[in-house]
Amino acid sequence: MSGRRSRAGAAVRGPTSALTSFLAGLGVEPQLGGNQPSPQDTTPPTAEGGPSRIEEEPEDVDSEDLDARPPKRRRALSIDSDDLDAETPSAGVSTAVSSAINTPASGSRATSVAAGAAAGVKPSALKAIGSFMNCGECGKKFTVTQYTKEHPRRPQLWLCVQCCPKLGVDPFAKAKKAPAKAAPKKAARDKIVHYEVSKGPAPLADLCIQMIGKCIEEVEALGDIGSVNMGKVCKIICKSRRLTPETATLLYSVDRTELTMYDCTCECMSPRNPLTPVLVHESYLAMANLCPNVVTLNLQYCGQMQTETLTAWGKSLRHLRHLELYGPFLVRKEGWISFFKAVGSRLESLSITQSPRIDLETIEVLVKSCPNLRTLHLSEIGKLDSEFLVPLAKLKHLHSLELSRPSATALSDDAVDTLLQAVGANLTSLNLDDNPELSDELLVSIANHCPKLTKLSLRDIDLSDAAVKAFFDARVKHRRPGFTDLDLEKGHDLAGQSLRALIKQSDTTIERLSLLGWRNVDADAVSLLAGCKKLGVVDLSWCRHVTDFTIKDIIDGCPAIKEIRVWGCNHLTDNVPRKRGLKIVGIETHAL
Structure with a gap:
């Protein structure tokens, strides 16, 4: 036994597995006796900083000594390399190695x-x-x-x-990824983005209107504002959409002889406040009772007016002579007939736009009851056709006539010629816009039957260049007065001959001129407008040959020019000439 004890430095070695051999090659030996080895089995770390080799008991150990050792130590000595492999799960090999x-x-x-x-x-x-x-x-x-x-x-x-x-x-x-930011939703194509721009302090006019609206009950304290200033206040109130039944009373007065209201339909057009009628039937009745002496009445966008309104006006407005209504959709022919019979011969001026209930019977009552009419404007009348012109031929005192945009059948050349032959002697203003059935024969009728005409509007009528030239030549020949206001818009076939004849006949009188759509007119002919000294507003839109030099000629030769419209004139550049007080509208390069 003593011989076996002399080999105390030897370690116990048994059969080893591949894993044990691999660990031994790295300088790692299995730890014996659990995780807390005894102090005599612990050695200082090596110079490389790794754990030192664990020395085992001598190989020559008596069985008696083994029996005397604690059971824990004996179990540790009996561990075999195969047992180490069996205790290490295959999925956790790397963890065991670490x-x-x-x-x-x-x-x-x-x-x-x-x-x-x-x-x-x-x-x-x-x-x-x-x-x-x-x-x-x-x-x-x-x-x-x-x-x-x-x-x-x-x-x-x-x-x-x-x-x-x-x-x-x-x-x-794995490293935790930062939460991905939600991608911004694509804005809907039909979504309207509104931008609010700060405009600084509120205008004084708005402050005054707000104050008047709050103190409408004490409006008499303002005293006599005057008809001119009252008209300005009315325009401001209507433009700012603040006209209400309360603020409307500011405009009423017993001594008022002229009343104009520019918007009688809605108070506000915002999404939160839908269209709200301002003046309803009761409001129009109050207007007639509070303004019994009114002579001239002009109401725009009066869509809430009813048949009973005109019936009541015929009884209340004893001095009414001039009436203009825009949009009286709800008034039936019974209301018109009752009103015409009530006002009778004192009615001198009647302008009605967008009324589908007026028919031939209504026109016949109008002509019979109001023979002294000097101004008659009928536009967008639902049933207007050539038959209406037969009774209108009896109105011998007409000075201004408009029969435009008929919703039914368009007027014919023969019917217009018959009418102008009867009433054209005193006409100074004629408007026959948007009558597609009219042709060059119309110009012959106007030249022959309207010697005093100074305002003419033939918008959207198919006329030839030769016929228009002949028309102005005939007026020069018969020494007719020049035109002050002329609208030949959408004359697609009109060109230089027509414009030169126009300038020759009206160069000293023309103030407003529309040549919109004259696509064939040459730039030299347009430059001749420089000889029109009173020209203040001219529309040259879609005159394709207009250039910067054309505009310069007009500016230099027309001292009264205030506005030039040039939509569709694609030869103009940013270098177009300017002038103080002149507004040039429609330069395409400004929209780029």
């Missing part, structure tokens, strides 16, 4: 920390994948991977794979 490599002998945690500090590892940012860094726990050099983790208690110190488990860090956990 645990075996990094689990030091007794007191190894403090030793390992001291070793990391002795290595002088300093905090630093994580290097690129594949670079080398020193572990912030053990001080060993390791390769940076996508799984490299930061020390949980020491910022900017990075851990090797072996040191992660003992610090409670999963070495193979």
